[in-house]
Amino acid sequence: MPRIRTGYSFRTAAGDLQDVLDRIKECGFPCAPITDRASTFGYNKWSKLCKAAGIKPVYGVELAVAVSASEAKPSVDYWTFIAIDDIEPINNLVNLATQQFRYQPLITYEQAQAAKGVFRIVGHRCKLEHVVPSPTTLYGLGPASSRGHVREAKQKGFTFCATSDNRFVRPEDQGFYEVLTGRNAETQMYDQHIQTNSEWMSSTERLGLTADERFDAITNRDFIWGRSSATLKTAELVHPPRPDTLEAMCRAGAERLGCDLSDPVYEERLNRELKLISEKGYEDYFYLVADICQWARTRMAVGPARGSSCGSLVCYLLEITTIDPIPYGLIFERFIDINRSDMPDVDIDFSDQQRHRVFKYMEDTYGVERVARLGTVTMYKARSALQEAGAALQIPRWRCDAVAESLIERSGGDSRALDTLEDTLKTMDAGKSLLEEWPEVMVATKMEGHPRHYSQHAAGVVVASEPISKFVAVDHRTNATMCDKGDAEDLNLLKIDALGLTQLSVFEDALEMAGLTMQDLQNAPLDDQAAFDVLNRGEFSGIFQWNGSALQGLTRQVKIDKFDDIVSITALARPGPLATGGSAQWVRRRNGTESVATAHPMLTELTKETYGVVVYQETVMRIVREMGNMSWEETSAIRKAMSKRLGGEFFEKFKQKFVAGAAVNGVEEEMAIEIWDQINTFGSWAFNKSHAVAYGFISYWCCWLKANHPFEFAAATLSHEADPMRQIQILREMKAEGYEYIPVDKDISTEKWSVGSKGGKKALVGPLTNVKGIGPKLMQQIIGCRARGEPLPDRAKKLLSNPRTEIDSLWPIRNRFSEIMPDPSARSIYTPPTQIGTIEVAKEPYNVVVFCTLGKINPRDENEAINVQKRGYEITDGRVQSLNLQLVDDTGSIFGKVNRFKYEALGKEIVDRGRPGKCLYAIAGQVRGSSDFRMISINKIRYIGDMAK
Numbered sequence: 001m002p003r004i005r006t007g008y009s010f011r012t013a014a015g016d017l018q019d020v021l022d023r024i025k026e027c028g029f030p031c032a033p034i035t036d037r038a039s040t041f042g043y044n045k046w047s048k049l050c051k052a053a054g055i056k057p058v059y060g061v062e063l064a065v066a067v068s069a070s071e072a073k074p075s076v077d078y079w080t081f082i083a084i085d086d087i088e089p090i091n092n093l094v095n096l097a098t099q100q101f102r103y104q105p106l107i108t109y110e111q112a113q114a115a116k117g118v119f120r121i122v123g124h125r126c127k128l129e130h131v132v133p134s135p136t137t138l139y140g141l142g143p144a145s146s147r148g149h150v151r152e153a154k155q156k157g158f159t160f161c162a163t164s165d166n167r168f169v170r171p172e173d174q175g176f177y178e179v180l181t182g183r184n185a186e187t188q189m190y191d192q193h194i195q196t197n198s199e200w201m202s203s204t205e206r207l208g209l210t211a212d213e214r215f216d217a218i219t220n221r222d223f224i225w226g227r228s229s230a231t232l233k234t235a236e237l238v239h240p241p242r243p244d245t246l247e248a249m250c251r252a253g254a255e256r257l258g259c260d261l262s263d264p265v266y267e268e269r270l271n272r273e274l275k276l277i278s279e280k281g282y283e284d285y286f287y288l289v290a291d292i293c294q295w296a297r298t299r300m301a302v303g304p305a306r307g308s309s310c311g312s313l314v315c316y317l318l319e320i321t322t323i324d325p326i327p328y329g330l331i332f333e334r335f336i337d338i339n340r341s342d343m344p345d346v347d348i349d350f351s352d353q354q355r356h357r358v359f360k361y362m363e364d365t366y367g368v369e370r371v372a373r374l375g376t377v378t379m380y381k382a383r384s385a386l387q388e389a390g391a392a393l394q395i396p397r398w399r400c401d402a403v404a405e406s407l408i409e410r411s412g413g414d415s416r417a418l419d420t421l422e423d424t425l426k427t428m429d430a431g432k433s434l435l436e437e438w439p440e441v442m443v444a445t446k447m448e449g450h451p452r453h454y455s456q457h458a459a460g461v462v463v464a465s466e467p468i469s470k471f472v473a474v475d476h477r478t479n480a481t482m483c484d485k486g487d488a489e490d491l492n493l494l495k496i497d498a499l500g501l502t503q504l505s506v507f508e509d510a511l512e513m514a515g516l517t518m519q520d521l522q523n524a525p526l527d528d529q530a531a532f533d534v535l536n537r538g539e540f541s542g543i544f545q546w547n548g549s550a551l552q553g554l555t556r557q558v559k560i561d562k563f564d565d566i567v568s569i570t571a572l573a574r575p576g577p578l579a580t581g582g583s584a585q586w587v588r589r590r591n592g593t594e595s596v597a598t599a600h601p602m603l604t605e606l607t608k609e610t611y612g613v614v615v616y617q618e619t620v621m622r623i624v625r626e627m628g629n630m631s632w633e634e635t636s637a638i639r640k641a642m643s644k645r646l647g648g649e650f651f652e653k654f655k656q657k658f659v660a661g662a663a664v665n666g667v668e669e670e671m672a673i674e675i676w677d678q679i680n681t682f683g684s685w686a687f688n689k690s691h692a693v694a695y696g697f698i699s700y701w702c703c704w705l706k707a708n709h710p711f712e713f714a715a716a717t718l719s720h721e722a723d724p725m726r727q728i729q730i731l732r733e734m735k736a737e738g739y740e741y742i743p744v745d746k747d748i749s750t751e752k753w754s755v756g757s758k759g760g761k762k763a764l765v766g767p768l769t770n771v772k773g774i775g776p777k778l779m780q781q782i783i784g785c786r787a788r789g790e791p792l793p794d795r796a797k798k799l800l801s802n803p804r805t806e807i808d809s810l811w812p813i814r815n816r817f818s819e820i821m822p823d824p825s826a827r828s829i830y831t832p833p834t835q836i837g838t839i840e841v842a843k844e845p846y847n848v849v850v851f852c853t854l855g856k857i858n859p860r861d862e863n864e865a866i867n868v869q870k871r872g873y874e875i876t877d878g879r880v881q882s883l884n885l886q887l888v889d890d891t892g893s894i895f896g897k898v899n900r901f902k903y904e905a906l907g908k909e910i911v912d913r914g915r916p917g918k919c920l921y922a923i924a925g926q927v928r929g930s931s932d933f934r935m936i937s938i939n940k941i942r943y944i945g946d947m948a949k
Contacts, residue, residue: 038097374483628672744766
């Protein structure tokens with residue numbers, strides 16, 4: 001039927017693309033139309049599926065049409081538009097409709113009839129007096145039509161076109177549709193699935209037309225399909241200005257940066273990179289990205305770049321990155337995979353408060369119609385599908401949460417990555433229990449991998465050599481393409497990731513207050529011990545990347561005295577190396593408590609900087625390339641396979657090549673096999689060193705500013721931190737070091753944190769918006785009145801006369817305990833509480849009491865398959881319920897466990913009371929764990945009161 005909706009109609013219809021196409025083939029249709037509601041997101045994927053199935057795709061869209069687009073709530077009909085020779089008219093209609101958004105994208109009857117290059121099929125609510133029939137304006141005859149409306153259309157001379165009104169694929173999918181769309185579901189008595197011709201004939205018998213008239217409607221439908229020859233176009237790569245050759249620009253950059261290209265290492269590297277860039281046809285990409293970066297670096301804070309682009313000397317010389325890759329052993333082939341044919345990815349971080357200027361510059365340079373933000377589609381993951389289905393089916397939330405906690409995890413490269421929910425429900429104890437009681441929850445498995453909603457990509461921007469509407473529709477509201485990253489690559493739209501990084505905005509504000517520039521920060525010496533000591537003292541607040549317990553825990557185990565330590569910890573404080581022992585081994589060797597030992601002297605040399613521990617993907621690549629004498633093509637394939645966690649079968653293909661290549665270097669077969677097995681294991685968690693170095697610089701700059709300009713750095717950090725608890729953590733650190741703060745000053749506070757004075761000493765001064773009741777509008781009024789010397793508004797005077805803020809106290813939890821329970825002994829609590837942030841794991845468990853609130857409350861079934869697998873046995877005494885908690889006080893958080901033996905006595909009351917973060921408890925237990933994991937095994941719990949007064 002001309003109107004075929006899929007899941008890309010986003011909560012208007014349900015249907016996986018492949019499932020819809022299978023149904024079209026079942027129906028015996030000669031073509032495969034896709035006409036989603038105000039969406040063309042499915043086009044590219046549909047095109048590929050149709051090509052694989054050997055069926056012709058037909059492209060269209062369904063849009064709301066009204067007499068006027070200016071009414072507050074217009075009465076609409078839904079028309080289907082089918083592209084005839086070109087896809088661009090459809091894209092233009094979508095852009096127009098999103099421009100006139102009234103509850104939904106909308107166009108007028110006049111605009112709909114004026115559209116060129118499309119067939120128009122009016123709907124069953126059409127105001128026919130406003131429409132003139134024509135060979136390209138037909139009446140959609142279908143099960144939703146009414147007899148009177150059809151009669152009126154016939155009298156006005158409309159040609160009929162057979163159409164169904166599908167909301168789901170097959171009749172049995174109605175329940176899936178209703179759960180998926182929730183309150184948006186429109187269930188009707190007429191057929192709402194994709195109909196066969198015979199089903200359509202039966203459903204339209206009641207409309208007062210003869211069988212011949214209805215057969216003619218099917219013939220007209222087939223004519224439209226046959227007449228539609230529109231295809232998706234691929235763009236020609238945009239050609240930016242070329243001020244000089246890339247080589248000349250690189251040599252000029254080297255002179256500017258003081259990089260000695262007479263050094264044979266640099267000369268060989270530059271020539272090799274330029275040669276590969278030229279062979280791949282990537283020059284225009286480098287011209288474009290270099291132009292953007294060079295423009296931005298003189299106007300805002302720009303990061304050193306991120307990811308593998310930092311491995312390129314060309315990127316460094318063109319100022320795309322600020323990292324010379326050679327001193328850090330970064331590999332160009334980690335950036336441009338010699339096997340790849342698609343464009344490389346350069347991810348650039350810009351100040352998030354200035355990034356909009358980058359997009360404006362691109363529009364000014366290449367034309368506003370040739371530049372758009374990238375769109376993205378969020379698919380239902382297992383957890384979100386389960387939660388929404390559970391809510392729709394009125395299943396208790398905790399039952400679904402129990403299944404969610406036991407979800408089978410698969411990597412993104414796994415072919416069943418989007419099929420984990422079905423396996424969990426059928427194989428895990430919590431899933432089987434839920435399925436037994438609510439078998440209808442299986443509907444959630446159809447939701448997994450189904451489109452949920454679309455939005456603008458956080459960073460992606462696409463550029464084309466012609467107007468983007470020639471290739472893809474653009475949502476006027478967000479200027480975002482109705483295609484995702486993969487679609488853009490297929491359509492040859494050049495994609496750049498221009499990311500907004502808050503930390504760079506912090507740098508901008510701090511440097512401005514300190515009278516410095518971004519260049520000053522980039523030139524800061526990399527051996528400032530005062531900067532390293534910020535981490536050594538555990539002053540982690542505000543330090544980029546160091547807000548997580550993994551990095552903090554690893555940092556506490558070593559004394560940092562060089563930049564390489566920061567880079568290594570960045571890579572090692574991740575689940576893989578932490579779980580496999582690589583991080584602990586690095587710590588022992590870094591501290592000198594374990595000697596450095598490797599399987600071969602060559603391996604010792606290749607891993608010298610990380611004490612014989614394979615930390616980086618680049619190290620794996622060097623081992624394969626230099627020890628195993630493997631080609632760059634093979635090395636790149638192995639590196640990519642490691643990143644995607646491909647199995648042993650894939651690696652076995654390269655094993656013999658590695659062993660043979662290692663033999664040339666004098667490595668015996670048995671040792672070569674051992675090394676190969678080791679790097680396969682290491683490779684599963686080895687980290688991209690280029691990224692670790694890039695982000696290591698940002699972290700170091702934070703430390704340097706905090707050590708040398710503490711007030712300015714703290715003020716800037718606070719201005720860009722919305723969470724009051726994080727603000728308190730920063731202020732508490734400052735207070736401990738003897739620095740003061742003022743939550744707000746009615747005379748000098750502005751829109752951001754600033755540096756002022758308190759009692760004649762330097763102090764941090766909070767912004768006006770810290771005050772409860774003062775928002776951005778009133779803040780601007782206050783600042784304006786001050787500037788003009790006028791009296792403040794009465795409301796502002798009142799709020800500022802006795803201001804209340806979220807940071808009046810640096811110890812809100814401790815203070816609340818003191819209010820409720822000034823004398824703990826009155827409640828038979830005689831042991832002084834321990835601050836969670838000071839708890840450390842000892843060789844033997846020891847007892848503590850903590851006064852805290854509960855950040856997370858997570859009941860667990862100890863007989864879940866994953867827990868049984870860990871223990872090796874199933875619990876049979878019936879006591880299977882346990883409770884995992886996050887214990888939080890003013891100084892930090894720690895994992896807490898109520899085991900199955902104590903659950904009834906201690907845990908059940910906690911679960912019943914619920915309200916995470918709202919209740920205060922005194923908790924006694926034993927500290928256990930390891931160097932990177934702390935926990936309290938809970939023995940006693942007492943409810944003290946509520947946080948709120």
